Amino acid sequence: MKSLADLSVVVLLCLFVSTSFADTPSSFSAAKAIAKREVFFDERAVRQGDLYCGCRWDWVGRSGGRVDARSCGYQTRAQQTRAERIEWEHIVPAWVFGHQRQCWQNGGRRNCVMNDPVFRAMEADLFNLYPSVGEVNGDRSNFQYAMVGRAPAQYGACTSKVNFQQRVAEPRDEVKGLVARIHFYMYDRYGLSMSRQQQQLLMAWSRQYPVSEWEREWSDRTARVMGHNNPFVMGERSWTLGHRPTRDGVVSSVPAVRHEPAAGSTGGIIGNRNSKVYHLPSGCPSYDQVAARNQVHFESETAALAAGFRKAGNCSD
Template identity: 60%
Template sequence: MRKTWVLLVSLLLVVSTASADIDNFRTAKQKLKEEVYFDQARGSEGTFYCGCDWRWVGESGGRVNRASCGYETRAQENRAERTEWEHVVPAWVMGHQRQCWQEGGRRNCRSSDPVFRVMEADPHNLVPTVGEANADRSNYQFGMIPGEPRVYGQCDFEVDFKERVVEPRPEVRGRIARTYFYIHDRYNLRMSRQQQQLMMAWHKEYPVTAWERERDARIARMVGHNNPFVTGEKSWRLGHKNSGAGLKGIAGGMQTKAGVEPEGSIIIRGNRNSKIYHLPVGCPSYDRISSHNIVKFVTEAEARAAGYRKAGNCR
């Protein structure tokens, strides 16, 4: 009887551990290395944006084999040598729709908002990338860039820094779409119509792969739930009604910022008096414009066409 009881308790502990969301970014990275990507560093799909092999170093990082994918450094040698964990849906996209972000940015959200901590650490949204590609992606939205302006050697990863747009390689576009669906549905985030249409097109053109299914299954064993857009349990259509499943049972789950713009839509603010525009990241005065003076733009090109110039204090 005692052995049976011990076995039952052990099984319950395993189930309870596997069905709990992770609320620590560091822990998520470690578990992804140990339980999901442990056999993916060489001879597999490689790093997310460029398909490079790597070797594990430390708790959750890696050293990139740039020759394996023909990667050429654009500007940041140190970050080009290492892997980093990329949020497919950027932390800014998830955070700026939370009240905590308006009161102190990412650091404040980490310390005060349990929902943000779960979103930031959600393994379904994390992938290993070349660090420089992670840095250059920043919080830019995904899109299609005319031509093939490659600056990373053979890596098919394109960045339009002026328009703040990234075009990923075709092999990962479907995965990006299904991750966007998942994060927005699970945490009740708003997505612009334009971004929805792009993701729906990518989802249709690039179906679920065998590795994507395997990755999803491994993560589900960690956290207790799949990405339903990978398994086919859910589909996304324009006007999709979010489930908000990831907010249930978490204190402060519904404390979103009222009136926030959808991800991928209006993110640039111009000052109608000064004719200067500010970006949400790198421009200290972005949140200092009086509400009655704010003019909103989708792209920097649109702002410049309207006669606005970029703030001089933007980094």
């Protein structure tokens, strides 16, 4: 028979297990409020500045904020209302990870939120959320990150850039390593497919901009809520070309449609929704040339063919 002391230990352990991760968010709306309360709650966090411009802000309401433009020399490009408020940026856009889920093909984001637990987990993953100036958040849209090159300043002293014609965005240097390691985390944890070109860019950024003291602290704060860390920040995991995702976060009873990868593949197959042509990661020269807005992702040629796509004519056999 257990002693009173033993029972006390059991009770304390049960209380710890039941409350340690009680705040893990189950929706995007909840995630924003929890991120404010548990991660970006103090002056140290605000002092690091928002994602894209390094602006400080004052918290307003449940999860919003008011940008201090003078703290970063921000100048409005076109949208004054959004320029004045803090919004929550999905570093890997919901449009991007959603398009790799079957739920999106069957009804868009609303259908994914309603019917796909894995999508909801991705949408609410605190590691993928960071405060940003609303105008830049809106301008970035669902564009991939890239090197934009020399361009006129769009937001005053803010050095992040958006190329609307090419549909790409380049974040300020101070967060390039951070956004790279968040991409690695999201693509690894949820089994997403990344183009070779995007992998090479993010790998370069991760090497050039190593983990800072603040990034580690931010990751630690987030891990205390999420119940797991980002192994790419902690140095427990590294990304190389052709990385095979662990899929640690894919625990859904409504999984994505999966097929065996095509022979020789090192990542997902990309289809062009306009031309109905698909490209393999290996042997197809145009694999990295499909505009993000036109991309449809498949995990096998069988899936692409079943959806009415044909293989690109310039692919080697």
